[in-house]
Amino acid sequence: xxxxxxxxxxxxxxxxxxxxxxxxxxxxxxxxxxxxxxxxxxxxxxxxxxxxxxxxxxxxxxxxxxxxxxxxxxxxxxxxxxxxxxxxxxxxxxxxxxxxxxxxxxxxxxxxxxxxxxxxxxxxxxxxxxxxxxxxxxxxxxxxxxxxxxxxxxxxxxxxxxxxxxxxxxxxxxxxxxxxxxxxxxxxxxxxxxxxxxxxxxxxxxxxxxxxxxxxxxxxxxxxxxxxxxxxxxxxxxxxxxxxxxxxxxxxxxxxxxxxxxxxxxxxxxxxxxxxxxxxxxxxxxxxxxxxxxxxxxxxxxxxxxxxxxxxxxxxxxxxxxxxxxxxxxxxxxxxxxxxxxxxxxxxxxxxxxxxxx
Numbered sequence: 001x002x003x004x005x006x007x008x009x010x011x012x013x014x015x016x017x018x019x020x021x022x023x024x025x026x027x028x029x030x031x032x033x034x035x036x037x038x039x040x041x042x043x044x045x046x047x048x049x050x051x052x053x054x055x056x057x058x059x060x061x062x063x064x065x066x067x068x069x070x071x072x073x074x075x076x077x078x079x080x081x082x083x084x085x086x087x088x089x090x091x092x093x094x095x096x097x098x099x100x101x102x103x104x105x106x107x108x109x110x111x112x113x114x115x116x117x118x119x120x121x122x123x124x125x126x127x128x129x130x131x132x133x134x135x136x137x138x139x140x141x142x143x144x145x146x147x148x149x150x151x152x153x154x155x156x157x158x159x160x161x162x163x164x165x166x167x168x169x170x171x172x173x174x175x176x177x178x179x180x181x182x183x184x185x186x187x188x189x190x191x192x193x194x195x196x197x198x199x200x201x202x203x204x205x206x207x208x209x210x211x212x213x214x215x216x217x218x219x220x221x222x223x224x225x226x227x228x229x230x231x232x233x234x235x236x237x238x239x240x241x242x243x244x245x246x247x248x249x250x251x252x253x254x255x256x257x258x259x260x261x262x263x264x265x266x267x268x269x270x271x272x273x274x275x276x277x278x279x280x281x282x283x284x285x286x287x288x289x290x291x292x293x294x295x296x297x298x299x300x301x302x303x304x305x306x307x308x309x310x311x312x313x314x315x316x317x318x319x320x321x322x323x324x325x326x327x328x329x330x331x332x333x334x335x336x337x338x339x340x341x342x343x344x345x346x347x348x349x350x351x352x353x354x355x356x357x358x
Contacts, residue, residue: 001134001135001136002133002134002135002136002187002188002189003134003187003188003189003190003191003194004129004130004133004134004185004186004187004188004194004195005185005186005187005188005191005192005193005194005356005357006183006184006185006193006194006195006353006355006356006357007072007073007074007075007183007184007185007186007193007357007358008069008070008072008073008183008184008357008358009069009072009181009182009183009318009321009322009325009357009358010065010066010068010069010071010072010181010182010322011065011068011179011180011181011182011315011318011319011322011323012061012064012065012068012179012180012181013044013177013178013179013180013309013319014044014045014046014055014056014061014178014179015044015045015046015055016044017042017043017044017308018042018043018044018045018049018177019041019042020035020040020041020042020174022049023049023173023174026049026050026157026162027157027162027165027169027170027173027174028162028163028165028170030167030170030171030174034171035174038171038174038175039306039307040174040175040177040306040307040309040310040311041307041308042307042308042309042310043176043177043178043309043310044177044178044179044309044310045150045153045177045178046061046148046150046178047148047150047151047153047154047178049150049154052151052154052155052158054148054150054151056148057091057100057148058087058089058090058091058097058146058147058148058180059091059097059100059101059103059104060104061146061148061178061179061180062085062087062097062098062101062104062144062146062180062182063101063104063105064180065144065146065180065181065182065315066083066101066105066142066144066182067105068182069142069182069183069184070105070142070182070184072184072358073184073186073357073358075140075184077105077106077107078107079140080105080107080110080140080141080142080184081110081111081138081139081140081141082110082111082112082113082129082132082133082138082140082141082142083098083101083102083110083111083112083113083141083142083143083144084098084112084113084114084115084125084126084128084129084141084142084143084144085097085098085101085112085113085114085115085125085143085144085145085146086114086115086116086117086121086122086124086125086144086145086146086314087114087115087116087121087145087146087147087313087314088116088117088118088121088147088214088313088314088344089146089147089148089149089151089152089313090114093217096112096114097114097146098112098113098114098144099112101144111132111138113125113128115128117314117342117344117347118147118212118313118314118342118343118344119274119311119313119314119316119317119340119341119342119343119347120201120340120341120342120347120348120349121145121313121314121342122143122145122181122314122315122316122317122318122338122340123199123201123317123338123340123349123350123351124201124349125143125144125145126143126183126185126199126338126351127199127201127349127351129141129143129185130185130195130199133185133186133187134187136187138187139186139187140184140185140186140187141184141185141186142182142183142184142185143182143183143184143185144180144181144182145180145181145182145313145314145315145316145317145318146179146180146181146314146315147178147179147180147312147313147314147315148178149176149177149178149235149312149313150176150177150178152214152233152234152235153172153173153176153235155233155234156169156172156173156231156234156235157169157173168236168237168239169234171237171239172234172235172237174310175237175310175311176235176310176311176312176313177309177310177311177312178312179309179312179315179316179319180315181315181318181319181322182318183318183357191354192356193353193354193355193356193357194353194354195351195352195353196261196262196263196335196352196353196354197260197261197262197263197352198260198261199257199260199349199350199351200253200256200257200260200348200349200350200351201347201348201349202252202253202256202347202348202349203345203346203347204249204252204346204347204348205345205346205347208241208245208345208346209238209241210238210344210345211237211238211241211242211245211343211344211345211346212235212236212237212238212342212343212344213235213236213344214233214234214235214236215232215234215236216228216232216233216234217233237343238343241343242343243284245343245346246281246284246341246343247281247284247285247287247288247290248288248290249341249346249347249348250273250281250284250285250290250339250341250348251285251288251290251292251295252348253339253340253341253348253349253350254294254295254339254350255292255294256348256350257337257339257350257351257352258294258337258352260350260352261337261351261352263335263352264294265293265294265295265297265298266297267335268298268301268335268336268337268352269301269330269331269334269335269336270301270303270324270329270330270334270335270336270337271298271301271302271303271336271337271339272302272303272304272317272320272321272324272336272337272338272339273302273303273304273317273320273339273340273341274304274305274306274312274316274317274319274320274340281299281302282295282299298337303320303324303329303330304320305319305320305323305324306320308323316340317338317339317340321336321338325355330355331355332355332356333354333355333356334354334355335352335353335354335355336352336353336354336355337350337351337352338350338351338352338353
């Protein structure tokens with residue numbers, strides 16, 4: 001089996017940051033306690049918040065982060081023989097957005113896979129790529145996570161008076177942002193920024209209702225004028241369910257990821273939990289009786305950048321990691337844990353690697 005190394009990471013955020021003050025003018029305010037729980041001061045949207053015009057597609061954003069990651073790795077697009085992408089906001093139902101990215105990279109032929117997922121998607125995509133590379137079937141993989149959530153958010157307020165916008169919709173609008181991130185992986189006989197142990201992936205939502213969904217657009221609720229009039233083209237989030245289940249899922253995912261890496265909490269220099277407000281996480285873990293010695297050991301090394309980009313779904317863990325590298329929070333040779341929790345159907349995903357990339 002080949003060793004799989006991570007060569008590079010790059011990100012792309014569309015346009016200028018949109019502050020809470022800008023959104024206040026459009027949808028009204030939230031009280032201070034709710035804003036603290038949201039934990040977001042700014043976010044990036046590819047949708048113009050004034051007009052609803054979409055300025056860049058998912059595939060266009062993806063191609064920008066992908067090209068930057070390939071260049072940072074010192075490679076050409078032609079060196080890529082596998083692209084694995086995660087998104088829950090594709091350009092179209094068909095063709096897969098990853099094939100549109102392939103076009104934008106100028107590749108006539110390349111193996112492509114697309115994962116339909118949210119916050120756990122990037123780790124799922126990394127694990128798929130790692131398995132293909134370690135088997136020797138491919139040598140160099142491009143892994144992408146991208147979301148364009150803002151078109152759905154705009155529909156939740158664009159043609160409404162402020163006093164008609166529901167509180168739960170305001171929470172979503174303040175919470176979410178768009179973004180893209182990409183990593184380049186390569187099979188090798190020597191270790192240089194390699195994955196450690198095996199990843200963990202699980203849906204633990206059996207018997208639970210979805211915690212997040214966009215109802216409209218699939219075959220269960222087809223796109224019709226009636227469905228649009230009912231406001232079903234929207235993002236629905238179970239915020240109370242998230243508060244109820246997150247600690248339990250986080251603890252299970254953290255414990256599994258640590259065990260499968262073969263490392264101890266002391267040996268992890270950085271833990272990237274996207275969209276994880278560590279103060280709230282600790283309170284939730286304590287209330288749920290899940291505040292373990294391992295968590296107490298690592299909590300000061302947990303990093304996220306929710307405040308700067310909002311909840312971004314598929315690219316979230318990679319956006320937070322790239323920000324941590326740029327800010328000097330992650331250094332060469334550090335052992336890094338990626339851990340993501342996804343409320344859509346209550347999933348977790350985790351992996352550990354040594355960082356020696358660019």
